Amino acid sequence: DADVTQTPRNRITKTGKRIMLECSQTKGHDRMYWYRQDPGLGLRLIYYSFDVKDINKGEISDGYSVSRQAQAKFSLSLESAIPNQTALYFCATRQREGPYNEQFFGPGTRLTVL
Amino acid sequence: AQSVSQHNHHVILSEAASLELGCNYSYGGTVNLFWYVQYPGQHLQLLLKYFSGDPLVKGIKGFEAEFIKSKFSFNLRKPSVQWSDTAEYFCAVPYNFNKFYFGSGTKLNVKP
Numbered sequence: 069d070a071d072v073t074q075t076p077r078n079r080i081t082k083t084g085k086r087i088m089l090e091c092s093q094t095k096g097h098d099r100m101y102w103y104r105q106d107p108g109l110g111l112r113l114i115y116y117s118f119d120v121k122d123i124n125k126g127e128i129s130d131g132y133s134v135s136r137q138a139q140a141k142f143s144l145s146l147e148s149a150i151p152n153q154t155a156l157y158f159c160a161t162r163q164r165e166g167p168y169n170e171q172f173f174g175p176g177t178r179l180t181v182l
Numbered sequence: 183a184q185s186v187s188q189h190n191h192h193v194i195l196s197e198a199a200s201l202e203l204g205c206n207y208s209y210g211g212t213v214n215l216f217w218y219v220q221y222p223g224q225h226l227q228l229l230l231k232y233f234s235g236d237p238l239v240k241g242i243k244g245f246e247a248e249f250i251k252s253k254f255s256f257n258l259r260k261p262s263v264q265w266s267d268t269a270e271y272f273c274a275v276p277y278n279f280n281k282f283y284f285g286s287g288t289k290l291n292v293k294p
């Protein structure tokens with residue numbers, strides 16, 4: 069079973085619609101992250117969370133919101149989707165201790181906003 | 183602000199050729215450095231990482247990287263690439279133990 073799962077895997081929606089992307093993990097990690105990937109731009113951090121009560125903005129948080137419902141769940145919402153939010157979205161987790169700990173990524177959600 | 187630069191955006195090689203992908207970072211303090219690989223249609227996976235000690239780090243699938251502090255670089259190398267190495271490669275630097283900054287990625291295309 070995958071350690072980090074994302075739903076849905078693909079989504080096509082229309083401008084103005086509200087969208088929620090979900091992420092669940094079974095790794096027991098405290099830290100969770102949401103990134104978007106665009107061609108030629110790499111991964112850019114949207115939000116990150118250290119625990120249920122600690123949520124922080126990343127580089128490109130405008131137009132997005134998040135919810136950490138439990139240690140294992142971290143959801144990303146687009147309140148009113150726009151076409152330039154079309155991208156591949158990744159969730160990642162990381163163990164709390166140790167600066168050398170890597171991130172573990174989910175399979176990604178491909179979002180298309182028409 | 184922290185930044186990570188990957189200057190090779192797209193590299194095309196024939197099988198058995200040697201590979202070197204560049205990565206430069208801007209952070210001047212203690213650094214930990216990571217290389218991730220994304221195979222077509224898949225999520226990112228860790229290739230190798232450096233946090234202290236020997237600046238030459240060996241990772242999976244025959245990859246290695248060398249940390250050169252004076253050059254702020256962490257270049258990825260492989261002596262002989264295979265078709266299965268076709269993927270996108272990302273360099274990443276954690277900043278302040280919390281956020282990761284990723285480079286823009288290098289797409290490697292290995293011709294059989």
